[in-house]
Amino acid sequence: xxxxxxxxxxxxxxxxxxxxIECRSLDFQATTMFWYRQFPKQSxxxxxxxxxxxxxxxxxxxxxxxxxxxxASLTLSTLTVTSAHPEDSSFYxxxxxxxxxxxxxxxAGTRLSVL
Amino acid sequence: xxxGEEDPQALSIQEGENxxxxxxxxxxxxxxxxxxxxxxxxLVHLILIRSNEREKHSGRLRVTLxxxxxxxxxxxxxxxxxxxxxxxxxxxxxxxxxxxxxxGTMLLVxx
Numbered sequence: 138x139x140x141x142x143x144x145x146x147x148x149x150x151x152x153x154x155x156x157x158i159e160c161r162s163l164d165f166q167a168t169t170m171f172w173y174r175q176f177p178k179q180s181x182x183x184x185x186x187x188x189x190x191x192x193x194x195x196x197x198x199x200x201x202x203x204x205x206x207x208x209a210s211l212t213l214s215t216l217t218v219t220s221a222h223p224e225d226s227s228f229y230x231x232x233x234x235x236x237x238x239x240x241x242x243x244x245a246g247t248r249l250s251v252l
Numbered sequence: 253x254x255x256g257e258e259d260p261q262a263l264s265i266q267e268g269e270n271x272x273x274x275x276x277x278x279x280x281x282x283x284x285x286x287x288x289x290x291x292x293x294x295l296v297h298l299i300l301i302r303s304n305e306r307e308k309h310s311g312r313l314r315v316t317l318x319x320x321x322x323x324x325x326x327x328x329x330x331x332x333x334x335x336x337x338x339x340x341x342x343x344x345x346x347x348x349x350x351x352x353x354x355x356g357t358m359l360l361v362x363x
Contacts, residue, residue, distance in 0.1 A: 143294070169349055180340060181295070181353045230294050239344045240285065241351060243294035 138164050141233050143244025150221055151252055158216045158247045160231030166211035167233035171241060172204070175228045187214045221251040257354055258341060264360045271328040273357040275341030276321075282344045284317055285351070286326050289338045298326075298339075331361045 140163040150156050160170055168189050173181040185206050186194045193206035203225075205217040214233075218225055228248050232241035257276045265271055275284070283302045287295040301308045301317045301324065308315045314327040328335055338358050342351040 141294070171350070178358070180355045183350060183352075186350060228292070232295070234349055238300055239283065239349055239351070240297050240300060241295075243287075243296070245294045246292065248292070 139235060139242040140164050141167075141231065141242045141244045143231050143247055145247060146245060147248045147250075149250045149252065152222050153220055156218045156221055156249060158218075158229055158231070158249075160214045160216070160233070160244050162212045162233045162242070165233075165235050167214075168211060168236065169234040170208060170214040171232045171234070172206060172214075172216050173230045173232070175230060175246075177228075181230065184216075218249065221249070223251045225249065226251045258339070258357045260357060261355070262358045262360070264362065265331055267331060267333055267361055267363050269331055269361075271331050271335070271359055271361070273326045273339050273359070275324045275326070275354050277324075277341075277343050277352075277354075278322065279343075279345050281319075284315075284324050285342045285344070286313075286315060286324075287340045287342060287353075289340065289356070291337070295340065328359075331359075333361050333363045335359060336361045 142161045144159045170187040172184045175181050183196050184199045187206050187208040189208045189211050195201050208214040228246050230246040232243040259274050285300045286298045289295045299310045299315050301315050312329045317324045338356045340356045341354045
């Protein structure tokens, strides 16, 4: 149990376009989901906490208008990178909290390359 | 700022050997978790140890926690090539659900 699906796994886009990444909890309801960014050989950096039915809580330094997060249901959160630029190229990972012991269940990640 | 700092940054061992990774943190915690990440993939939860626990086992994994030193260690016994991955500690502080991840240890287990 506790499977989180993230899609797409890899996306290449042109500079200036927007990219949407989906994160779904397949076999449980997740009131809270998290979005992270990871640079090569580095740790995860929390971008925002997504709560179902309310606005996301962004970490300091993360542009809300750049990284739009929507958590419309208990099983789906989306991250939209708007007007992507090459510096937005990174590995984005989502996770979901089942509300048990604060263990997070992670998606497989999305590698974004902006040309 | 990073809560957890793992050392070593990288560890290379032979199959069958034990691997020990350490994690230090700065503030009081509710619990500490260890996660594993295979290259280019998401993280997988390995084990959680509460702040009032000192040691915990799960299969070939052994985790210790020393809250006085604000440190934890992860021991993988009888390592296998399939254990090759990056290992991260993560801390949960106060009543918040967010986790703060350390910088990770890259483990390479050679056959």
